[in-house]
Amino acid sequence: MSIAQEKLAEIRTQVQSHLDRRQTGALSAARRAALESTIRGHLSAHNAVIVAHYYTAPEIQALAEATGGCVSDSLEMARFGRDHPAETLIVAGVRFMGETAKILTPSKRVLMPTLEATCSLDEGCPIDAFSRFCDAHPEREVVVYANTSAAVKARADWVVTSSIALDVAEHLAAQDKPIIWAPDKHLGDYVQRESGADVLLWDGACIVHEEFKARGILDLKQVHPDAAVLVHPESPANVIALADHVGSTTQIIRAAQSLPHSTFIVATDQGIFYKLQQAAPDKQFIIAPTAGKGATCRSCANCPWMAMNDLESMASVFDRDDNEIHVPTDIATAAMRPLERMLAFAETLKP
Numbered sequence: 001m002s003i004a005q006e007k008l009a010e011i012r013t014q015v016q017s018h019l020d021r022r023q024t025g026a027l028s029a030a031r032r033a034a035l036e037s038t039i040r041g042h043l044s045a046h047n048a049v050i051v052a053h054y055y056t057a058p059e060i061q062a063l064a065e066a067t068g069g070c071v072s073d074s075l076e077m078a079r080f081g082r083d084h085p086a087e088t089l090i091v092a093g094v095r096f097m098g099e100t101a102k103i104l105t106p107s108k109r110v111l112m113p114t115l116e117a118t119c120s121l122d123e124g125c126p127i128d129a130f131s132r133f134c135d136a137h138p139e140r141e142v143v144v145y146a147n148t149s150a151a152v153k154a155r156a157d158w159v160v161t162s163s164i165a166l167d168v169a170e171h172l173a174a175q176d177k178p179i180i181w182a183p184d185k186h187l188g189d190y191v192q193r194e195s196g197a198d199v200l201l202w203d204g205a206c207i208v209h210e211e212f213k214a215r216g217i218l219d220l221k222q223v224h225p226d227a228a229v230l231v232h233p234e235s236p237a238n239v240i241a242l243a244d245h246v247g248s249t250t251q252i253i254r255a256a257q258s259l260p261h262s263t264f265i266v267a268t269d270q271g272i273f274y275k276l277q278q279a280a281p282d283k284q285f286i287i288a289p290t291a292g293k294g295a296t297c298r299s300c301a302n303c304p305w306m307a308m309n310d311l312e313s314m315a316s317v318f319d320r321d322d323n324e325i326h327v328p329t330d331i332a333t334a335a336m337r338p339l340e341r342m343l344a345f346a347e348t349l350k351p
């Protein structure tokens with residue numbers, strides 16, 4: 001078992017405790033209104049804005065939109081946080097998103113509802129082991145996913161999000177540059193197949209997307225034969241093989257709008273349903289099954305770390321001293337280079 005696999009096995013055993021600690025009870029309307037009022041007051045008093053990911057709870061996304069913040073994928077979160085004039089960013093997502101915001105805008109204060117919200121990809125790629133892996137293959141360009149620590153980004157030549165991962169792989173393949181791809185083996189395998197790039201994979205995975213089962217999707221297609229299948233590329237290859245469209249969260253939302261189908265089976269975190277229903281209100285969305293042979297359903301299409309972002313922790317975000325993002329200057333300086341490269345490359349892809 002590789003170091004990364006050992007770490008992932010450890011993470012899997014921890015996920016259930018995260019799920020158990022999640023607040024599952026619905027807030028009363030009065031409590032929700034009071035919390036939202038508190039948060040709005042903080043935003044105004046501290047010149048702050050909410051930067052939320054598509055996988056957070058619907059009430060977080062709705063509040064971000066209603067208060068002039070953004071709800072988006074990690075690439076757009078990075079851009080929005082960098083360009084927005086607010087002095088404080090409240091990043092509702094997982095820790096690497098807060099770190100990216102801090103690196104890109106060191107002058108801004110970056111707070112998160114909780115710094116415990118992490119990611120199995122980030123956790124499964126510790127910097128020491130990853131550095132040794134890179135040192136053993138000095139001839140390869142190091143491409144890391146945004147879902148990594150600031151230290152891992154600082155070791156990289158490129159940072160990518162899922163929305164530009166394939167474009168970067170194709171760009172490097174066109175120059176015959178061999179690649180180290182970390183940490184997501186499924187995304188790396190996908191871009192390798194699609195781009196023909198020479199890719200050496202790190203052995204990491206997203207515990208949410210890895211749970212989707214091809215057999216379950218095929219069974220669901222029997223019930224909904226006209227449904228299109230939308231798949232995030234962090235999913236296993238046999239799930240990707242069933243897709244009518246493979247793409248990042250933003251690309252999945254666009255596909256739901258543009259494809260002629262009225263029903264979609266969606267293989268990504270179900271937090272995206274808030275935006276899908278907003279973007280295509282007349283269409284039906286069904287979550288891809290995580291049950292079936294070989295399934296553990298530890299995540300059930302719902303990231304336990306994203307779920308830690310709730311209104312209670314948002315409302316106390318300015319009252320605590322355990323939730324501000326700090327990145328050491330030397331690491332931030334080194335990580336800035338591949339992050340700016342990512343943003344500049346993404347600009348070249350705009351129509």
Ligand code: SF4
Binds near residue numbers: 120306
């Ligand atoms: S959904 Fe997967 S990739 Fe996204 S934060 Fe959760 S564990 Fe990480």
